[in-house]
Amino acid sequence: MSLTARERTVLQEIHEWENKLYRYEANDFQLIYDKYIERSFQQLPEKTRESFFAMLDNWLFHTHAFIQGSQLQMDAKEKIILNGRIFNEEISEIQDMKQLSVAQLQYIANQQIARHRLYSFAQGGMTGTGGTVLLGSDIPFMAVINLRAVQLIAATYGVEVNTPYEMMTALKVFNAAVLPNRLKGQGWEELKNDVRNLKDLYFYEGSEELADIAWIEQLLKQGLKGLAIMMLRKKMIQGVPFISMAIGAGMNYQLTRKVTDFAHKYYQMRYLSEKGSLKL
Secondary structure, rough: OOOOHHHHHHHHHHHHHHHHHHOOOOOOHHHHHHHHHHHHHHHOOHHHHHHHHHHHHHHHHHHHHHHHOOOOHHHHHHHHHHHHHHHHOOOHHHHHHHHOOOOHHHHHHHHHHHHHHHHHHHHHHHOOOHHHHHHHHHHHHHHHHHHHOOOOOOHHHHOOOOHHHHHHHHHHHHHHHHHOOHHHHHHHHHHHHHHHOOOOOOOOOOOOOOOOHHHHHHHHHHHHHHHHHHHHHOOEEOOHHHHHHHHHHHHHHHHHHHHHHHHHHHHHHHHHHHHHHOOO
């Protein structure tokens, strides 16, 4: 199938982006740090490790389902349909969004991306004030913001995440997006393989385990962020803890930026693949 000029541009952007993922090489410090984390975690009893990862997986599944069924998410998807109807009056449900051009979908998706990056920035700034409740709820709030962003980017490209397959795929996209940079290429390739071997759009036939040792690094980063905020929250500028707020806002924004970039590239790839414009 012949590509439009915009589809060629988007395809080139995807190829350049994924080549950066594949070419990334961890430095010596990162490798030593990874081995230290892995060695430390392996010292825990196997049952403890398995229980921890199972609990984390279970929490992610329930959080995803809660967001998907919330009225706020339903309203957001309805707004996506209304935005799509600006370009095509025939659009009446999420699946119809696939009728739009990649440029139109990109425009709508970028609105969702900008909105959720702003949410993340604001939430990180509030966490940076150092309040105990805000610090304790930072990780759950960040998970909600980023999972919600993935779901709405999927909806923009005509994908409803209410089937077992699409729910698991959205969680795998989120999981791959928060992995350390050295592992993102592997996560991306697994997602591409799922698309290549796609037989059933309803049931998911692959592994349903998400959390692993790589998650520990992200959790440690969040813990170090909380520690830095606690240490710097009393350093005030005109009565406002600007330094700790900047740390919270900056780190949360960067995480959401990574998640939304990854999710956007994935669902663009799915869209082009289903149109026959991209061979995986």
